[in-house]
Amino acid sequence: xxxxxxxxxxxxxxxxxxxxxxxxxxxxxxxxxxxxxxxxxxxxxxxxxxxxxxxxxxxxxxxxxxxxxxxxxxxxxxxxxxxxxxxxxxxxxxxxxxxxxxxxxxxxxxxxxxxxxxxxxxxxxxxxxxxxxxxxxxxxxxxxxxxxxxxxxxxxxxxxxxxxxxxxxxxxxxxxxxxxxxxxxxxxxxxxxxxxxxxxxxxxxxxxxxxxxxxxxxxxxxxxxxxxxxxxxxxxxxxxxxxxxxxxxxxxxxxxxxxxxxxxxxxxxxxxx
Amino acid sequence: xxxxxxxxxxxxxxxxxxxxxxxxxxxxxxxxxxxxxxxxxxxxxxxxxxxxxxxxxxxxxxxxxxxxxxxxxxxxxxxxxxxxxxxxxxxxxxxxxxxxxxxxxxxxxxxxxxxxxxxxxxxxxxxxxxxxxxxxxxxxxxxxxxxxxxxxxxxxxxxxxxxxxxxxxxxxxxxxxxxxxxxxxxxxxxxxxxxxxxxxxxxxxxxxxxxxxxxxxxxxxxxxxxxxxxxxxxxxxxxxxxxxxxxxxxxxxxxxxxxxxxxxxxxxxxxxxxxxxxxxxxxxxxxxxxxxxxxxxxxxxxxxxxxxxxxxxxxxxxxxxxxxx
Numbered sequence: 356x357x358x359x360x361x362x363x364x365x366x367x368x369x370x371x372x373x374x375x376x377x378x379x380x381x382x383x384x385x386x387x388x389x390x391x392x393x394x395x396x397x398x399x400x401x402x403x404x405x406x407x408x409x410x411x412x413x414x415x416x417x418x419x420x421x422x423x424x425x426x427x428x429x430x431x432x433x434x435x436x437x438x439x440x441x442x443x444x445x446x447x448x449x450x451x452x453x454x455x456x457x458x459x460x461x462x463x464x465x466x467x468x469x470x471x472x473x474x475x476x477x478x479x480x481x482x483x484x485x486x487x488x489x490x491x492x493x494x495x496x497x498x499x500x501x502x503x504x505x506x507x508x509x510x511x512x513x514x515x516x517x518x519x520x521x522x523x524x525x526x527x528x529x530x531x532x533x534x535x536x537x538x539x540x541x542x543x544x545x546x547x548x549x550x551x552x553x554x555x556x557x558x559x560x561x562x563x564x565x566x567x568x569x570x571x572x573x574x575x576x577x578x579x580x581x582x583x584x585x586x587x588x589x590x591x592x593x594x595x596x597x598x599x600x601x602x603x604x605x606x607x608x609x610x611x612x613x614x615x616x617x618x619x620x621x622x623x624x625x626x627x628x
Numbered sequence: 629x630x631x632x633x634x635x636x637x638x639x640x641x642x643x644x645x646x647x648x649x650x651x652x653x654x655x656x657x658x659x660x661x662x663x664x665x666x667x668x669x670x671x672x673x674x675x676x677x678x679x680x681x682x683x684x685x686x687x688x689x690x691x692x693x694x695x696x697x698x699x700x701x702x703x704x705x706x707x708x709x710x711x712x713x714x715x716x717x718x719x720x721x722x723x724x725x726x727x728x729x730x731x732x733x734x735x736x737x738x739x740x741x742x743x744x745x746x747x748x749x750x751x752x753x754x755x756x757x758x759x760x761x762x763x764x765x766x767x768x769x770x771x772x773x774x775x776x777x778x779x780x781x782x783x784x785x786x787x788x789x790x791x792x793x794x795x796x797x798x799x800x801x802x803x804x805x806x807x808x809x810x811x812x813x814x815x816x817x818x819x820x821x822x823x824x825x826x827x828x829x830x831x832x833x834x835x836x837x838x839x840x841x842x843x844x845x846x847x848x849x850x851x852x853x854x855x856x857x858x859x860x861x862x863x864x865x866x867x868x869x870x871x872x873x874x875x876x877x878x879x880x881x882x883x884x885x886x887x888x889x890x891x892x893x894x895x896x897x898x899x900x901x902x903x904x905x906x907x908x909x910x911x912x913x914x915x916x917x918x919x920x921x922x923x924x925x926x927x928x929x930x931x932x933x934x935x936x937x938x939x940x941x942x943x944x945x946x947x948x949x950x951x952x953x
Binding site: 359360363364366367368370371373374375376377378380381384392393394395396397437440441443444446447448451452453454455456457459460461462463464465466467468469470471472473474475476477478479481496497499500501503504507508512532533536557560561563564567568579582583586591593596597599600603604607608610611615618619622623 | 662663665666668669670672673674676677679680681682683684685687688691751754755757758760762763765766769770771772773774775776777778779780783784786787788790792793795798830835838839842862887890891893894897898911912915916919920925928929931932933935936939940942943944946947948950951
């Protein structure tokens with residue numbers, strides 16, 4: 356029994372070290388003056404400097420300050436919009452029995468596995484035609500539509516676990532479908548909505564591909580797009596890049612730390628249930 | 629427990645009332661009215677999905693059947709398989725990278741899939757056995773990988789394997805390893821892909837661990853107690869209780885991981901740009917280059933369709949599984 360515990364504990368220690376070290380390295384590199392970390396962030400002497408963060412925040416070609424603002428706008432927009440639209444859809448698909456419901460569900464389910472590359476080129480052309488290229492609104496629309504299938508699937512699964520008796524009661528009291536949805540179903544869905552919003556927000560924030568193809572105006576670029584630009588053509592300034600990486604990670608990290616419960620519940624519900 | 633294995637009927641079976649459904653919500657005479665009501669709830673979403681997801685997909689599929697000269701049938705796909713950027717079997721057999729994007733994706737699947745799924749499973753089990761604050765730290769560090777934007781993940785991978793600033797080459801160099809291993813991994817064709825795959829294991833194991841941990845918590849403790857009374861060893865308990873009961877979770881994790889590997893893009897884009905000399909190129913990146921650098925939508929569409937063809941069977945299995953409830 357004791358030997359077993361020692362083994363398990365040493366695995367935990369090894370994993371903790373291996374998994375944490377790269378992050379520690381990034382933090383150390385970001386917080387130290389560049390010349391100190393040229394040949395490895397682990398060598399002394401250690402001096403503290405926030406130069407890297409300042410430089411990344413106000414970088415001449417990839418200012419992260421502007422990127423952060425854009426990312427926030429896109430991520431909030433592309434979280435609120437699809438969550439609301441998807442909750443309507445989920446109710447329609449979860450509670451109403453209409454012809455074509457099965458195939459429709461199947462279609463939406465298949466879209467979960469679709470790679471973004473499949474829509475890239477025509478989406479680019481479409482956005483161009485609509486004048487939404489290089490606009491945060493266009494990116495919000497693209498992300499919203501892209502997120503809808505999984506959110507619908509998630510919420511539909513949740514709605515089907517709710518007791519129908521509540522809706523029957525509302526129905527008997529004379530509430531129509533819309534009222535039933537607004538006053539009975541929607542409030543009951545709030546825990547699921549929290550999970551959905553936390554996950555969708557993180558995913559949109561972390562997304563790179565859609566932003567890459569839809570936005571190229573330097574003022575409109577989101578945070579993730581600016582990271583590759585921070586890397587010089589010939590010389591990599593690791594201090595600058597690490598600071599940029601940390602700034603980009605900060606928001607999802609905060610979301611995860613404070614809303615971990617919803618995040619994990621969302622992952623589990625989305626995949627396993 | 630669901631009673632019937634195929635509770636999601638197709639076609640006409642739709643009309644049958646399902647267990648637990650109140651009659652007021654379903655009546656044959658109400659079908660039409662039901663349909664109109666459903667449309668009200670679905671309309672906005674269907675327009676969005678239709679316009680920004682389904683229509684573009686159909687366009688891509690359509691474009692993949694054409695080239696600059698007109699209708700091409702499956703010629704684009706035939707060309708892809710003769711294209712050294714996509715498949716280079718000769719070099720693969722001689723083990724000289726680059727092997728082409730498709731083979732790189734396959735290598736990714738063959739290495740990354742068993743590692744992340746297995747490691748996540750084992751760690752979930754091990755961490756459930758002991759109480760120690762090291763477990764908390766380890767869990768926290770592994771979880772970090774799930775929330776890290778992949779673009780940042782790519783930067784960290786590059787950093788980890790950098791010639792001067794990176795830990796891996798420095799440590800290996802101190803141990804006396806020869807050049808590609810003790811130099812910047814991402815700068816050598818022999819090691820670039822491996823560096824990315826290792827890095828992606830580091831990033832993705834958290835997902836596997838979270839789901840397996842959740843699966844573990846649903847297993848009845850009494851099963852283990854019974855097994856202990858019968859004298860089953862820890863290993864036997866894992867083999868005959870944990871593993872079979874976690875199988876559904878493991879399958880889902882494997883499926884999601886497979887999809888993740890097929891569309892891998894951000895990491896490669898920021899860490900190596902598919903280089904050096906295409907040695908770490910992947911399908912998604914090749915598609916991007918084709919569409920937005922070489923402006924060849926036909927080839928790009930064929931590559932995108934190829935990725936989708938690999939993804940859809942898994943997606944179908946997954947959707948069936950989730951709709952079966």
